[in-house]
Amino acid sequence: MxxxxxxxxxxxxxxxxxxxxxxxxxxxxxxxxxxxxxxxxxxxxxxxxxxxxxxxxxxxxxxxxxxxxxxxxxxxxxxxxxxxxxxASEIDAAAVKADLEAAQKDEDGAAVLRAEAKLRLVDKAS
The missing domain is CATH 2.60.15.10 (F0F1 ATP synthase delta/epsilon subunit, N-terminal)
Known part of the structure; x- marks a missing residue:
């Protein structure tokens, strides 16, 4: 190895x-x-x-x-x-989804990228 x-x-x-x-x-x-x-x-x-x-x-x-x-x-x-x-164990998926929706509504591109990364993490870890 x-x-x-x-x-x-x-x-x-x-x-x-x-x-x-x-x-x-x-x-x-x-x-x-x-x-x-x-x-x-x-x-x-x-x-x-x-x-x-x-x-x-x-x-x-x-x-x-x-x-x-x-x-x-x-x-x-x-x-x-x-x-x-x-x-991954530190992320609350429901809270991140709410953050994503708020960022999309506010058209905050950086916040959208951060929330999407956290959601990808939750998907990979499960």
């Missing part, structure tokens, strides 16, 4: 998830990006979306919704920095 990569998923107010993984997938301005051990150094902008983390020693895939931010890869270490990030 390949070497593990160290993942740090960090929101402005807390560390959301930290640990070793075999792969992480995140959405950047260039599209979906998968990172495995030995990936070339990289710095990219995140867009609102779902981050998937596949733990190194098995276990359940970790799904998180992130807002805009940065993804950095160097020396088998991945840092995902976002203003706000949520694990």
């Amino acid at each position: 390949a070497d593990p990569i160290q993942i740090e998923l960090v929101a402005a107010d807390r560390v959301v998830w930290s640990g070793q993984a075999r792969e992480v997938i995140a959405r950047t301005v260039e599209g979906d990006l998968g990172v495995l051990a030995g990936h070339a150094p990289l710095l990219s902008l995140l867009v609102p979306g779902v981050v998937e983390i596949y733990p190194f020693e098995g276990g359940d895939t970790v799904f998180a919704a992130v807002e805009e931010g940065f993804l950095s890869v160097a020396d088998n270490h991945v840092s995902i920095l976002s203003e706000d990030a949520f694990l």
Whole structure:
């Protein structure tokens, strides 16, 4: 098995998830990006979306919704920095649907993207 990569998923107010993984997938301005051990150094902008983390020693895939931010890869270490990030277990789907409807009514494109990312997370995690 390949070497593990160290993942740090960090929101402005807390560390959301930290640990070793075999792969992480995140959405950047260039599209979906998968990172495995030995990936070339990289710095990219995140867009609102779902981050998937596949733990190194098995276990359940970790799904998180992130807002805009940065993804950095160097020396088998991945840092995902976002203003706000949520694990699937922290999301109330009914509240997010209400937020989505309100954002659509207000024509708030950024809020629509954030709510849609959270709903995708709920769908992936179930």
